Amino acid sequence: MSFSIRLTAEEKSFAESYAKMHSMSLEEAFKKALFDRIEDEYDITFAKDAYDEYVKDGCKSRPIFRLWEELD
Numbered sequence: 001m002s003f004s005i006r007l008t009a010e011e012k013s014f015a016e017s018y019a020k021m022h023s024m025s026l027e028e029a030f031k032k033a034l035f036d037r038i039e040d041e042y043d044i045t046f047a048k049d050a051y052d053e054y055v056k057d058g059c060k061s062r063p064i065f066r067l068w069e070e071l072d
Helices: 009-021 026-056 064-071
Strands: none
Touching: 009 026
């Protein structure tokens, strides 16, 4: 799959500088940025759901060994 985006000259220069600084192509830089953002948002959603469950359960926690037992 491929797609194109429009950047101002300043945005393009900024993105190229970032890619060069990290020794990667512009394509790799955009792909990395996209998936880093997706992963961050997934992690935030997962943490929020876990916190909501914790609050729903009366803010009760359990010993870590119980988690290890569950995970075997």
